[in-house]
Each structure stands twice: as structure tokens, then as C-alpha cells.
Amino acid sequence: xxxxxSEPHVTPLSIYYGVFGTLIVLTFITVGVSYLGLPSTLxxxxxxxxxxxxxxxxxxxxxxxxxDSKFNVYLxxxxxxxxxxxxxxxxxxxxxxxxxxxxxxxxxxxxxxxEKIIAPKDQWPVASETASH
Amino acid sequence: xSSEHAHHHPHYQAHHFHxxxxxxxSNKLGMxxxxxxxxxxxxxxxxxxxxxxYFYGETxxxxxxxxxxxxxxxxxxxxxxxxxxxxxxxAVREAQLIPTLENDESKKHRKNMMVLLVVTAVLACVFxxxxxxxxxxxxxxxxxxxxxxxxxxxxxxxxxSTGRILGAIREGGIIDVESAPHIFFSLYFVMxxxxxxxxxxxxxxxxxxxxxxxxxxxxxENYSAVENVGLYWHxxxxxxxxxxxxxxxxx
Numbered sequence: 001x002x003x004x005x006s007e008p009h010v011t012p013l014s015i016y017y018g019v020f021g022t023l024i025v026l027t028f029i030t031v032g033v034s035y036l037g038l039p040s041t042l043x044x045x046x047x048x049x050x051x052x053x054x055x056x057x058x059x060x061x062x063x064x065x066x067x068d069s070k071f072n073v074y075l076x077x078x079x080x081x082x083x084x085x086x087x088x089x090x091x092x093x094x095x096x097x098x099x100x101x102x103x104x105x106x107x108x109x110x111x112x113x114x115e116k117i118i119a120p121k122d123q124w125p126v127a128s129e130t131a132s133h
Numbered sequence: 134x135s136s137e138h139a140h141h142h143p144h145y146q147a148h149h150f151h152x153x154x155x156x157x158x159s160n161k162l163g164m165x166x167x168x169x170x171x172x173x174x175x176x177x178x179x180x181x182x183x184x185x186x187y188f189y190g191e192t193x194x195x196x197x198x199x200x201x202x203x204x205x206x207x208x209x210x211x212x213x214x215x216x217x218x219x220x221x222x223x224a225v226r227e228a229q230l231i232p233t234l235e236n237d238e239s240k241k242h243r244k245n246m247m248v249l250l251v252v253t254a255v256l257a258c259v260f261x262x263x264x265x266x267x268x269x270x271x272x273x274x275x276x277x278x279x280x281x282x283x284x285x286x287x288x289x290x291x292x293x294s295t296g297r298i299l300g301a302i303r304e305g306g307i308i309d310v311e312s313a314p315h316i317f318f319s320l321y322f323v324m325x326x327x328x329x330x331x332x333x334x335x336x337x338x339x340x341x342x343x344x345x346x347x348x349x350x351x352x353x354e355n356y357s358a359v360e361n362v363g364l365y366w367h368x369x370x371x372x373x374x375x376x377x378x379x380x381x382x383x384x
Contacts (some may be wrong), residue, residue: 004346007353007354008229008353008356009229010226010229010230011226013222013223013226016219016222016223016226017219019189019218020218020219021217023215024212026209026214027212028216030378030382031204031208031382032203033382034378034381034382034383034384037384038384039384040190040194040383040384041192041377043384044379044383044384047378047379047382048375048378048384050378051374051375051378053238054240054374055371055375058218058367058370058371058374059367059371061222062218062219062221062222062367062370063363063364063368064360068161069158069161069162071162072161072162075162075165075166075169076165076168076169078169079169079172079173080172082173083172083173083176083210086176086180087176087179087180087183090180090183090184091187093182094183094184094187094188095187098150106313110299110300110310111310113299113310114290114299114300114308114310114314114378117290117299117308118305118306118307119288119290119302119306119307119308120306121306123168123288123290123302124288124302124304124305124306125285125287125303125304126285126286126287126301127286128199128286
């Protein structure tokens with residue numbers, strides 16, 4: 001960005017250490033939250049929110065996007081945009097299958113297939129080695 | 134390289150570039166194009182995760198309840214990888230401080246950079262060793278991908294005539310078609326394996342940089358290779374930042 005001379009922009013050490021410290025703290029937070037036993041959807045949302053903040057710190061300071069050419073920044077953001085389209089549209093497709101294809105899109109057909117099957121006894125689950133009973 | 138250019142261009146400047154700045158920004162643009170491709174490539178794997186989770190959400194919860202992945206090992210690996218990202222960033226910073234004129238200061242910063250690169254590569258190897266222990270444990274208990282899956286505590290039923298796995302076997306021999314641990318571990322091994330392959334390649338290119346630094350290469354106007362490998366390494370870290378909670382933590 002606008003350097004007429006070829007000397008690079010050098011980020012102060014304190015910023016690198018600060019970013020690193022933040023990443024470590026956020027890692028402790030995300031692991032700590034996982035022991036709270038949050039409901040499934042909420043645990044995904046919290047984990048992805050923390051991961052996104054961590055990703056921002058890495059991309060902005062470690063990857064120098066804060067001092068990079070705007071073109072590279074847009075390239076990066078464009079990839080995120082297209083990943084967003086990919087995820088959202090594909091998820092719409094997954095979520096609408098049940099209503100469109102009553103039998104092939106769900107587990108119903110497979111459930112009917114296995115209704116009469118009983119697995120041989122030697123294949124039944126063995127008790128957990130770590131279980132306390 | 135023609136000789137009439139050589140006298141006013143440094144030897145590391147390719148003849149088709151006007152300035153080092155132009156050469157460096159071209160290098161970096163190329164690297165970003167590659168990294169963007171990497172993100173799109175990994176997004177396919179993450180979409181596979183979303184789709185599998187959409188159909189087999191309870192399997193993911195059961196994997197966590199049964200503690201089939203070691204959170205302490207995943208956590209340690211996250212710290213190791215974050216630390217290696219820091220040492221890589223500091224190595225790039227040292228490269229930025231090497232004066233173009235060779236003197237004691239250039240030697241000092243180049244040596245610092247080499248040390249930081251070697252530390253980064255060592256940390257990457259620590260990551261791989263921990264991953265090896267995780268993989269070998271899974272090999273031992275049988276929590277393996279697809280048809281290799283043979284975990285006795287959470288068995289799956291294979292239809293003899295078609296060879297397809299129909300679902301998990303519950304108490305009393307009942308088949309549960311909505312439980313698919315073999316698919317979870319397919320995802321686990323493909324995603325962490327692809328990421329691990331990137332780590333292995335990372336060790337290679339980081340050591341290649343250390344060797345070039347040992348030969349006296351790189352200074353503050355010629356460090357694109359260091360910076361680009363740094364970008365690659367941070368991307369590997371970035372992917373792990375999402376992979377770790379999705380695999381090890383979320384319910």
C-alpha cells in the first residue's frame with residue numbers, strides 16, 4: 001500500500017505477541033465452552049463465532065492483510081463470499097429435500113429395509129472399557 | 134538474463150520485472166490466488182461436514198458423548214500450531230529487517246530468521262507426532278473410515294449381499310439407520326488427513342527456506358518466498374482453527 005520505496009512495512013513485535021495471546025485466550029474459551037454441555041446448534045454457533053474471530057486475527061495481522069494491496073484483500077473476501085453462496089445454497093437444497101421427496105430424501109425407506117433384520121449376537125455392541133459399571 | 138540489465142538490477146530480480154516492488158507484488162498476488170483456491174478446495178470438505186451433520190446430527194453428538202476424539206490432544210495441537218504461526222510470522226518479520234547491504238546486522242537478522250524457521254518446522258513435526266498418536270489409537274480401537282470401521286463398542290451392520298453398511302447395531306441387534314459412526318470417521322480422516330498433508334508439505338517448504346537462508350539468500354527487498362510460505366503456513370493454521378472445534382468440540 002503506497003510505499004514508494006521497497007522497504008517493507010514491519011509490524012511491531014508487541015502486535016504479534018498481542019495477537020498470539022488473543023488466539024491462545026480464545027482457544028481456552030472455545031474449549032472451556034465445550035464443557036458447558038450447550039445444545040447442539042448453540043454449541044456450533046458459539047464455536048464458529050470464536051473461530052471466525054481467531055481467523056480474523058490470523059488473516060489481518062499474521063497474514064498482513066491490514067497492510068496488503070487492496071486487490072489481495074478483495075480476492076480473499078471474494079473467496080469467502082463464494083464459499084458463503086456454496087454453503088447456503090447447498091444447505092437450502094438439503095433442507096428442502098424432505099418436503100419434496102417424502103421417501104428417498106429421508107431415512108424412511110432405509111428404516112423399512114432394516115425392519116426385519118436382527119444383527120447376529122456376536123455383532124452386538126460390547127460394553128465400554130471405560131464405563132464405570 | 135541479459136548482461137545489459139544485470140548491472141542495474143539485483144541478481145534476484147527477474148528481467149521481465151521493472152522493479153523489485155513489482156516482482157514482489159506479483160509473487161504475492163500469485164500466492165493469494167493459490168490460497169483462495171485452497172480455501173475453495175477445503176470448503177468442499179467443510180460442505181461435506183455440513184451435509185453429513187445435517188443427516189446424522191445425533192452421530193456427531195454421540196461421538197462427543199463417547200469421547201472418541203481426545204480433546205486434550207486436539208487442544209495441545211491447536212496451541213502447537215498457533216505457536217508455530219507466531220514463530221513463522223516472526224521469521225517473516227526478521228526477513229523484513231535484513232538490510233540489502235550485507236553487514237553484521239543482515240547476518241544477525243538472517244540467523245534469527247533461520248532459527249525461527251527451524252523452530253516452526255519442529256513445531257509442525259510436534260503437531261504431526263501428536264496426530265500420529267491419535268491416528269494409531271483409532272487404528273487400534275477400530276474407529277476408522279467407511280468399511281474399515283470395526284469399533285466393537287459402537288458396531289455397524291454390513292449387508293452381506295450388497296456390502297453396504299446399513300447403520301449402527303444397537304442393543305438386541307436392532308439396526309439404527311440414523312447412526313453412522315463410519316461416516317463420521319470418514320470425514321474425520323479425510324479432513325484431518327488433508328490438513329495433515331498440508332502440514333507435511335509445510336515442513337518441507339519451511340526447511341527449504343531455512344536452507345536458502347543458510348546460503349545467504351533473502352533481504353528486505355527479496356523475501357517473497359519467506360512471506361509466501363508464511364501465508365501458506367497461516368492458512369494451514371486458519372483451516373485448523375475451524376477444523377478443531379468442528380471435529381473435537383461441538384456437540
